[in-house]
Amino acid sequence: MQTPHDPKIIVALDFPSQDPALALVDQLDPKKCRLKVGKELFTRSGPQLVEALQGRGFEVFLDLKFHDIPNTTSAAVAAAADLGVWMVNVHASGGEKMMTACRERLEPFGKDKPLLIAVTVLTSMTAEDLAGIGIPNSPEAQVSRLATLTRNCGLDGVVCSAQEAPRLKKEQGAEFQLITPGIRPLTADKGDQQRIMTPTDALNAGSDYLVIGRPITQAPDPLAALEAIHAEVISV
Numbered sequence: 001m002q003t004p005h006d007p008k009i010i011v012a013l014d015f016p017s018q019d020p021a022l023a024l025v026d027q028l029d030p031k032k033c034r035l036k037v038g039k040e041l042f043t044r045s046g047p048q049l050v051e052a053l054q055g056r057g058f059e060v061f062l063d064l065k066f067h068d069i070p071n072t073t074s075a076a077v078a079a080a081a082d083l084g085v086w087m088v089n090v091h092a093s094g095g096e097k098m099m100t101a102c103r104e105r106l107e108p109f110g111k112d113k114p115l116l117i118a119v120t121v122l123t124s125m126t127a128e129d130l131a132g133i134g135i136p137n138s139p140e141a142q143v144s145r146l147a148t149l150t151r152n153c154g155l156d157g158v159v160c161s162a163q164e165a166p167r168l169k170k171e172q173g174a175e176f177q178l179i180t181p182g183i184r185p186l187t188a189d190k191g192d193q194q195r196i197m198t199p200t201d202a203l204n205a206g207s208d209y210l211v212i213g214r215p216i217t218q219a220p221d222p223l224a225a226l227e228a229i230h231a232e233v234i235s236v
């Protein structure tokens, strides 16, 4: 059962500008969801929007998936920490030195440091896509490998598909956080997502947080869509 102050739903604010994002946010309750700001919205509206969301009482996952040399990436996660975000992420394929540099750079923030998460294999990717970039592993095996690297570097968890959650909880332990996009209620369009799961199945599989965008933001009534998902998952 969820605690009232640890909402499991993270609404992906994939909007082209601040106005439609805030129009939705102003209908939402920070006790029921967190918010994710990704590349499109952040590139348009920047830190000021993140501060506006935090000022409305929401915890923000800054989903910029940093992937660069250790010096650059660790400076970027420190900038995210200065913004006061709840969670920030990097690509695990940036490797051990990069992830370790990021974790170390956040240490001076103490209890105010954001959760540091690494993206494993994007939920839009299949085994064929991995083969296309020279990785012969199945998505599950590649996720598992990158999750082990991530945990060994001392990060808090990974972004993965809920399909990989049972294996990861077994291999990495209960405390290692699993953030899962690719969430699709039964009636929702799959879109470009490949490794998907319903909200209830994802929580039952071991997901700690569900990242949900279009099934809410593109719904005819986004608030009703969120409420329906919230009602579905609150008792899991």
Ligand SMILES: O=c1ccn([C@@H]2O[C@H](COP(=O)(O)O)[C@@H](O)[C@H]2O)c(=O)[nH]1
Pocket: 012, 014, 038, 119, 121, 122, 123, 124, 159, 160, 181, 182, 183, 191, 193, 211, 212, 213, 214, 215
């Ligand atoms: O592997 C990943 C990593 C990040 N995402 C992000 O999550 C949301 C999902 O949105 P939907 O509209 O529910 O598909 C989106 O912002 C992605 O950038 C992901 O999908 N997969």
